[in-house]
Amino acid sequence: xxxxxxxxxxxxxxxxxxxxxxxxxxxxxxxxxxxxxxxxxxxxxxxxxxxxxxxxxxxxxxxxxxxxxxxxxxxxxxxxxxxxxxxxxxxxxxxxxxxxxxxxxxxxxxxxxxxxxxxxxxxxxxxxxxxxxxxxxxxxxxxxxxxxxxxxxxxxxxxxxxxxxxxxxxxxxxxxxxxxxxxxxxxxxxxxxxxxxxxxxxxxxxxxxxxxxxxxxxxxxxxxxxxxxxxxxxxxxxxxxxxxxxxxxxxxxxxxxxxxxxxxxxxxxxxxxxxxxxxxxxxxxxxxxxxxxxxxxxxxxxxxxx
Numbered sequence: 001x002x003x004x005x006x007x008x009x010x011x012x013x014x015x016x017x018x019x020x021x022x023x024x025x026x027x028x029x030x031x032x033x034x035x036x037x038x039x040x041x042x043x044x045x046x047x048x049x050x051x052x053x054x055x056x057x058x059x060x061x062x063x064x065x066x067x068x069x070x071x072x073x074x075x076x077x078x079x080x081x082x083x084x085x086x087x088x089x090x091x092x093x094x095x096x097x098x099x100x101x102x103x104x105x106x107x108x109x110x111x112x113x114x115x116x117x118x119x120x121x122x123x124x125x126x127x128x129x130x131x132x133x134x135x136x137x138x139x140x141x142x143x144x145x146x147x148x149x150x151x152x153x154x155x156x157x158x159x160x161x162x163x164x165x166x167x168x169x170x171x172x173x174x175x176x177x178x179x180x181x182x183x184x185x186x187x188x189x190x191x192x193x194x195x196x197x198x199x200x201x202x203x204x205x206x207x208x209x210x211x212x213x214x215x216x217x218x219x220x221x222x223x224x225x226x227x228x229x230x231x232x233x234x235x236x237x238x239x240x241x242x243x244x245x246x247x248x249x250x251x252x253x254x255x256x257x258x259x260x261x262x263x264x265x266x267x268x269x270x271x272x273x274x275x276x277x278x279x280x281x282x283x284x285x286x287x288x289x290x291x292x293x294x295x296x297x298x299x300x301x302x303x304x305x306x
Contacts, residue, residue: 003126005228007177009101012123013078016056016222025220026057028204028262032118032147033059035202037067039145039268040114045069047114047143051076052095053134054102055118056222061095064116074112076100103130107137114138117146119264122179123226131192141273144194150179151201151263156251157214157243164243173231182265194269195276202264207257211247214260 019025048071052061055077064070075095100106102117103124115134124130134144158176165172182201189197208214218224252258270276288297 003129006125007123007226008228008230009078009103009123009125009226012222012226015224015226019220019222022220024057024222025217026059028221028264029055029057029059029119031204032264033063035147035266036060036116036118036145037063039266040064040067040069043069043143047071049112050074050114050116051107051112051137053105053115053117054078054120055116056120058095060116060118065095070114072096074098076102076105078102105130105133105137107133109136110139112137112139113142115142115144115146117148119147119149121146122148122150123177127180128188128191131188131194135193135269135271138271140271141275142271144267144269144271146267147264148180148267149262150182150185150265151203152261153179153263155261156247156259157211160211160243160247160250161239163246164239168236168239168242174227174229175225175231177225177227179263180265185265185267189267189269192269193272195272197269198267200266202266204262204264206260206262207253208260209257211244211258214258 046069050064050070050072051074052064053076055061055075058075061073061075065073073095074097076098078099078101098106102120103126115138117134121127121130138144154176161175162172182199186197186199189199206214206217208217247258251260
């Protein structure tokens, strides 16, 4: 059974190349890169061979290599010009570079100690399949760490276009990509076979002088509409202007600046290993919860007294 095609992957790569030509906007990736370094520092172990899968710039690799916990780093991306944007960082330039798609990883089983992905997995068509491939590529007790857009990312832009198109075009069209839900991602990690899966989310609210400034940033991020089901005719100027009006009316602060929300979901999981902490067998507890809480235990089916 093949996965549905949600994202036009060749178009997505073309969008990223255009972002590079315009001058990439990387403030979200730079923030995520620093968070990667902080999260990995807590682990307190060394990873001899790590792979950065698809991160659009070298920021994550540079931050992790400066951390000192990485031996060697592999940079994998479907196109060299965007993902290998080294930005003059010699640490990032030291990575071995491989051209491959994030949906078809070339790694042998049990070959990597660490896999990281920065703001890329939200645009793969077969996310469960990619997670399985990553888990298989990890050595026993290897770590997977990723950040991706999720939740209500760009909800303001989605709502504004929905109102404008309903009013002027007689219906809505897909303009903002669907983003995964935090709870769904935890279930997908378990389904892929990761041990000790953890998910959490961080909301970043960015303020812009106008909604048009947000659109310019999205273009420079290579994040313009990559959906297969997108409308194939040019956006009418009247529809665009109405969407921008709605955005300014509904999502402006008292100083006139507008808000844009980016929900960043963090994933972590380990390749199973016998040394990892295991859940206890049901019924094996040596202390009663009621005693710990200092309350009386009530048997199932009984009603508490009044």
